[in-house]
Amino acid sequence: MYQSRVIPILLCNLEGSLVKTQKFKKPVYVGDPVNAVKIFNDKEVDELIFLDITATAQGRRPNIRYISEIATEAFMPLCYGGGLSNLEDIRAVIKAGIEKVSINSALEKDPDLISRAADVLGSSSTVASIDVKKDFWGKYRVVVRNSSKSLSMPVLEFAQMMEQKGAGEIVLNSVDRDGVMEGFDLTLIEEISKNVGIPVIACGGAGNISHLKQAIQAGASAVAAGSMFVFQGKHRAVLISYPSQTELAGL
Amino acid sequence: MQIQIRTFGSMIVIVDYDMGNIGSVYNMLKKIGRKSEITRDLEKIRQADHIILPGVGAFDSGMEQLEKFGLVELIRHKALVDKTPILGICLGAQLMLEKSEEGQKAGLGLVKGEVIRFQLPAESKLRIPNMGWNQIEKVKSSKLVEVLPEQPRFYFVHSYHFKIAQSEDQLLMSEYGYSFCSAFQHENISGVQFHPEKSHKFGMALLRNFTEAI
Numbered sequence: 001m002y003q004s005r006v007i008p009i010l011l012c013n014l015e016g017s018l019v020k021t022q023k024f025k026k027p028v029y030v031g032d033p034v035n036a037v038k039i040f041n042d043k044e045v046d047e048l049i050f051l052d053i054t055a056t057a058q059g060r061r062p063n064i065r066y067i068s069e070i071a072t073e074a075f076m077p078l079c080y081g082g083g084l085s086n087l088e089d090i091r092a093v094i095k096a097g098i099e100k101v102s103i104n105s106a107l108e109k110d111p112d113l114i115s116r117a118a119d120v121l122g123s124s125s126t127v128a129s130i131d132v133k134k135d136f137w138g139k140y141r142v143v144v145r146n147s148s149k150s151l152s153m154p155v156l157e158f159a160q161m162m163e164q165k166g167a168g169e170i171v172l173n174s175v176d177r178d179g180v181m182e183g184f185d186l187t188l189i190e191e192i193s194k195n196v197g198i199p200v201i202a203c204g205g206a207g208n209i210s211h212l213k214q215a216i217q218a219g220a221s222a223v224a225a226g227s228m229f230v231f232q233g234k235h236r237a238v239l240i241s242y243p244s245q246t247e248l249a250g251l
Numbered sequence: 252m253q254i255q256i257r258t259f260g261s262m263i264v265i266v267d268y269d270m271g272n273i274g275s276v277y278n279m280l281k282k283i284g285r286k287s288e289i290t291r292d293l294e295k296i297r298q299a300d301h302i303i304l305p306g307v308g309a310f311d312s313g314m315e316q317l318e319k320f321g322l323v324e325l326i327r328h329k330a331l332v333d334k335t336p337i338l339g340i341c342l343g344a345q346l347m348l349e350k351s352e353e354g355q356k357a358g359l360g361l362v363k364g365e366v367i368r369f370q371l372p373a374e375s376k377l378r379i380p381n382m383g384w385n386q387i388e389k390v391k392s393s394k395l396v397e398v399l400p401e402q403p404r405f406y407f408v409h410s411y412h413f414k415i416a417q418s419e420d421q422l423l424m425s426e427y428g429y430s431f432c433s434a435f436q437h438e439n440i441s442g443v444q445f446h447p448e449k450s451h452k453f454g455m456a457l458l459r460n461f462t463e464a465i
Contacts, residue, residue, distance in 0.1 A: 076451060095274070
């Protein structure tokens with residue numbers, strides 16, 4: 001039986017601490033990444049996505065030593081994103097023990113980076129990460145650089161361009177739903193996944209298992225979540241968790 | 252990358268032919284207490300007691316890399332003449348067969364069979380590549396899969412799959428749109444389409460079985 005992937009997304013900052021944001025803002029400290037990876041090993045998670053959310057903003061390249069420390073402990077597929085703007089760094093990240101790279105801000109000026117990465121790594125290791133935010137008029141916009149800049153190309157067109165350039169997957173991230181835990185943006189998921197041929201990983205808004213189910217029903221091939229797996233209860237106490245295989249059955 | 256850890260007795264070699272992230276195989280072997288060496292040194296491979304051929308990428312580039320490092324004949328000799336236990340993972344396993352729809356080059360030809368692209372009906376909701384966790388069904392018994400935790404599942408990333416010529420060489424079957432062979436075994440030669448090194452305790456058990464097999 002095939003089961004859709006459920007993927008924790010972990011965010012880290014310059015100091016190498018894990019954080020969690022709301023609507024891409026207000027980062028809260030949630031712990032140590034290597035420790036978190038060990039816990040997720042024990043919980044046998046399907047996959048992990050690791051994003052350094054400060055690298056691009058600070059003009060930093062990926063911290064290879066730190067990435068390799070995490071990779072050594074990860075016995076599940078690992079995707080890394082953050083500060084990836086050239087092939088050399090992408091190669092270094094893969095060599096450090098990562099399976100997939102997630103490219104985001106660099107796509108604004110250099111969408112062909114996806115093609116160059118896919119040529120070297122293969123499509124299945126090349127992930128285009130698309131952050132989407134509604135503008136003042138309620139129109140979906142692709143945003144980059146931690147949601148500080150929006151692009152003019154419509155979201156669907158951007159997603160299709162990524163597929164055509166060789167991306168093996170799309171992480172579709174709703175900025176408005178980030179950390180809110182009240183459900184995914186199903187309209188957005190449906191529109192994109194219906195019109196691209198590659199898997200779409202829905203992200204932003206998951207608070208419980210029925211939210212995950214809704215996103216899959218809307219067409220997502222996999223679902224990702226941050227808050228749901230690092231916070232517990234309405235006071236958002238930090239506690240790393242992951243549903244059991246029985247709870248996930250039927251997704 | 253060359254990592255030097257010498258052991259007395261059994262030597263596990265992970266063949267490094269520059270196709271993808273192979274450090275994770277080394278990491279998982281280390282986790283289960285097995286010392287291994289990532290190398291393309293012909294002499295070391297010649298002396299190996301167990302060989303792992305990992306790899307991610309396209310079929311022809313994989314063969315070209317093996318040729319470039321002079322590994323083709325050596326691997327064939329180790330597998331077919333010395334009968335050294337050898338395990339192919341993902342592309343590494345595909346290369347062990349005779350040919351692939353993905354490329355023009357001949358494979359290593361260690362086991363009779365070929366590699367074909369997934370043929371899903373147009374109305375299928377499944378996407379290619381098949382990327383995710385899947386269950387397996389044993390179709391014969393083998394030391395490689397003898398001891399596995401309950402409800403075994405493995406992580407797959409692939410667009411092509413094995414088509415094994417002799418049904419007795421099929422070891423595991425999985426389902427993605429239809430049933431396909433996800434692991435083969437012929438005497439000392441085995442190949443798995445999935446990634447044991449990224450499949451938690453299930454992969455650890457499989458690698459443990461492999462490194463214990465004589």
